[in-house]
Amino acid sequence: MLLAIDTSLGVSVAVVDRDRGILAELAAGHDGRDRSTALEELIVEALAQSGVEPGTLSGVALGTGPGSAVAVELGAAAARGFAAALRKPVVRVLAHDAVALDRAEPAIVVTQAGEGLWAWTPYGEPDPELGLPVRLAEPAFVAAVDQVDRDGLFGSARFETAAVSAGSVGMLAERLFAGGRTFARRELYVV
Numbered sequence: 001m002l003l004a005i006d007t008s009l010g011v012s013v014a015v016v017d018r019d020r021g022i023l024a025e026l027a028a029g030h031d032g033r034d035r036s037t038a039l040e041e042l043i044v045e046a047l048a049q050s051g052v053e054p055g056t057l058s059g060v061a062l063g064t065g066p067g068s069a070v071a072v073e074l075g076a077a078a079a080r081g082f083a084a085a086l087r088k089p090v091v092r093v094l095a096h097d098a099v100a101l102d103r104a105e106p107a108i109v110v111t112q113a114g115e116g117l118w119a120w121t122p123y124g125e126p127d128p129e130l131g132l133p134v135r136l137a138e139p140a141f142v143a144a145v146d147q148v149d150r151d152g153l154f155g156s157a158r159f160e161t162a163a164v165s166a167g168s169v170g171m172l173a174e175r176l177f178a179g180g181r182t183f184a185r186r187e188l189y190v191v
Contacts, residue, residue: 022170119140130178
């Protein structure tokens with residue numbers, strides 16, 4: 001079981017289990033609340049709703065962005081702190097990969113990345129073995145949404161989203177681990 005956190009777009013927290021799926025998931029948008037306070041409250045509430053004791057978690061899954069530096073680092077700091085307190089690992093997954101997780105067709109995932117920029121990542125057909133998203137290129141940043149894939153190299157439909165599901169972040173981490181795949185190495189943000 002994992003506690004999953006994503007703060008690249010809003011704040012999302014979930015408790016997931018590889019076999020039972022998403023046990024609890026909560027989110028807070030840009031409602032004016034202090035993001036760090038919202039994150040702390042959502043962690044406590046997600047654990048309570050799931051009935052999971054923190055010590056029984058295997059680790060913490062972190063959505064690494066792309067997003068603004070302040071937003072992504074908030075989640076990273078919370079994940080590192082929570083995991084350190086439990087002496088558990090933090091595993092990182094690209095937030096765009098989590099968005100693409102359950103998409104059955106090729107798509108270009110597009111999100112706001114902060115500082116007036118947009119981030120986009122193209123995906124092909126899912127991996128047939130594990131159903132994992134297949135990234136065709138690394139995330140790119142553009143100044144306007146109409147600049148996404150302006151050369152038409154990927155030709156896929158755009159999938160714009162204003163939120164990243166921590167449940168998807170956690171389930172992607174579970175699938176990556178089960179399949180012996182690698183995790184993201186760092187956070188990805190605009191400074």
